[in-house]
Amino acid sequence: MTSSQTASSRNQITAPARVNLLGEHTDYTGGFVLPIAIPFQTRATIQPGASRQYRFRSDQFPGERILTLDDREGRENLWSDYPVGVLRELQKIGISPPPFTLELTGNVPFGAGLSSSASIEVASCLAILRLARETLTPQQVAQLCQRAENIYVQSPCGIMDQFVIASGRANHALMLNTRDLTYQCLPMNRGTLDDTCIVVCNSMVKHSVAAGEYGTRRLESEQAQAAICAAHPAIRDLGDATIGMLNTVADRISANAYKRAHHIITENGRVLQAKDAMEHGDAQTLGELMTAAHASERDDFECSCDEIDFLVETALELPGCLGARLTGGGFGGCTVNLVSRDHSQSLAAALRRQYLDRWGIEAQTYVCEAVDGAMRSNGFLEGDHHG
Ligand code: GLA
Numbered sequence: 001m002t003s004s005q006t007a008s009s010r011n012q013i014t015a016p017a018r019v020n021l022l023g024e025h026t027d028y029t030g031g032f033v034l035p036i037a038i039p040f041q042t043r044a045t046i047q048p049g050a051s052r053q054y055r056f057r058s059d060q061f062p063g064e065r066i067l068t069l070d071d072r073e074g075r076e077n078l079w080s081d082y083p084v085g086v087l088r089e090l091q092k093i094g095i096s097p098p099p100f101t102l103e104l105t106g107n108v109p110f111g112a113g114l115s116s117s118a119s120i121e122v123a124s125c126l127a128i129l130r131l132a133r134e135t136l137t138p139q140q141v142a143q144l145c146q147r148a149e150n151i152y153v154q155s156p157c158g159i160m161d162q163f164v165i166a167s168g169r170a171n172h173a174l175m176l177n178t179r180d181l182t183y184q185c186l187p188m189n190r191g192t193l194d195d196t197c198i199v200v201c202n203s204m205v206k207h208s209v210a211a212g213e214y215g216t217r218r219l220e221s222e223q224a225q226a227a228i229c230a231a232h233p234a235i236r237d238l239g240d241a242t243i244g245m246l247n248t249v250a251d252r253i254s255a256n257a258y259k260r261a262h263h264i265i266t267e268n269g270r271v272l273q274a275k276d277a278m279e280h281g282d283a284q285t286l287g288e289l290m291t292a293a294h295a296s297e298r299d300d301f302e303c304s305c306d307e308i309d310f311l312v313e314t315a316l317e318l319p320g321c322l323g324a325r326l327t328g329g330g331f332g333g334c335t336v337n338l339v340s341r342d343h344s345q346s347l348a349a350a351l352r353r354q355y356l357d358r359w360g361i362e363a364q365t366y367v368c369e370a371v372d373g374a375m376r377s378n379g380f381l382e383g384d385h386h387g
Helices: 003-010 081-092 116-132 138-152 160-167 191-195 210-231 243-248 255-279 283-301 306-317 341-359
Strands: 012-020 035-048 053-058 064-068 100-106 172-177 183-187 196-206 321-327 332-340 364-368
Touching: 012 116, 012 160, 012 332, 035 116, 035 160, 035 196, 035 364, 053 081, 064 081, 081 116, 081 138, 100 116, 116 138, 116 160, 138 160, 160 172, 172 255, 183 255, 191 196, 191 283, 196 306, 196 341, 210 243, 210 255, 243 255, 255 283, 283 306, 283 321, 283 332, 306 321, 306 332, 306 341, 332 341, 341 364
Parallel strands: 053 100
Antiparallel strands: 012 035, 035 100, 035 172, 053 064, 172 183, 196 332, 196 364, 321 332
């Protein structure tokens, strides 16, 4: 490394995107998720500023957002709300960075369900921490970035995206218990899993219901959770609940609340089975669980759409596909496919071709493997060997 490279890497942070293998819509009722970090990048470059200002720029959007050091203005419905929200949360815990210019670049597709927002939050958070010469644990970083999104951006997301983008580990999926934030890194290269890779397919559609429906689904799930907890005092959240318990409250909750909880409870069970399958290097079973998860998302959680169902059904007919499902919040976005490595490129090409024929839309496909999260890849976790 030359000295100028050393200087630039010191003030530059990269954060990946994420794709979730299993455990969808389980992260706001104490359940399990199984995401991986994937090799897209948000790059945050931070430079000390001369004036008493914080400046935010992005190569994706025009203009610059400028705040003074003691500015407390609210959100502006701009991309910069994400890093500004992070700055606010850092200030709330007593971290007051010196003036800076933060510039964001990168290639994470926006609005595709691959967590461009959490990638921006984590990259910004780590860049500001480095400038301020402060450190936080991976859990604190994930929770702080989630609060930035919940409180400042006012988007009611769970903790999954921020957590895996901060703490993911190369060649592993991160199984996170979202109740207590304990996690385990499960190998993606054991047994028959070693012959597989992940193919992400971006449908390029995002139905406009997506934003509002996330909140509605969350409220319906919480309604079922409250009813179960009231009837069964030992139960802390849906993470503990069984279908038998859900059935005891069926006549006290709406039909939708029942279906949402049915998805969540069965989905938590699938993540636990997937853990077992991964520990045994059993790609076949992991794939079957992913495909079963899709049926549950489509029929019980009702967060799929025709384009996504088409991509899942088409993939499952193609050689080499072991499992396919909708990933992320839903109503469009991406599918995630577990595919034998030998077939990954041909499957991706066939999927794009058939999708174009049916919908007239050019899907994008990404063949990927799990990469390190931002705290590992930027040296915040040196010597850490969790899981
Ligand atoms: C979005 C949210 C996550 C999670 C998923 C659904 O990606 O940001 O917290 O709830 O939807 O699993």
